[in-house]
Amino acid sequence: MNHIRVQQEDFDVSAELAQMRLCSKEIGAIACFVGVVRDFNEGTAVATMELEHYPGMTENSIRLIVDEAMQRWQLLGARVIHRIGRLSPSDQIVFVATSSLHRGDAFASCEFIMDYLKTRAPFWKKELSPQGERWVDSRSDDVLAAQRWRD
């Protein structure tokens, strides 16, 4: 049972995990990752972030990533939520959870989905601060993190 959402609203991690847990009595492990907006502005002024996406392609690309994870590992379910719109430091931005019989498949697939999402799903972050606006640059570390799953 897979579940993918792109939304402005915040999400409730324990509610999401509870729904996942109740999907199958076979589940023995759920691994979960929550991405949080960092405070990029070192001063005292309030900074926020605007998240743009490509509607349709975003959901499709996440679905393909989840399908690939289901082929690589023995999973009972996967759940991905990504927020869009205006976000502030400490806000939750992304949720990835995978369920399996045992922890190994859940841990590995959760990290895989996150690494691929970072480099393949069409989202773009723009930082907004009193000093102005700035599109966030992609990171070579993220590309390397995704590449190590190729073998």
Place this chain on the structure above:
Amino acid sequence: MIKVLFFARIREQLATTELEIDFLAQTQSIALLRQQLVADRGESWAQVLGAENVIVAVNQTVVSDSHSLSDGDEVAFFPPVTGG
């Protein structure tokens, strides 16, 4: 007709979110579509669309410059992604 979408930094640099272009012999690949857009819109578009790290998707799948286009395709130009 080909629908062309622009996202993030590229959308802002071109001040264009979306446009439609007739499907003709001169727009049958991504490379040719890019040439046609530059011919229609001017040299500033050549710099933005010709930048090294521009990603192109056709019908929501990432493709290379040699990809062939068909009438009714949706093409998107965007910078490297930064979600998560």
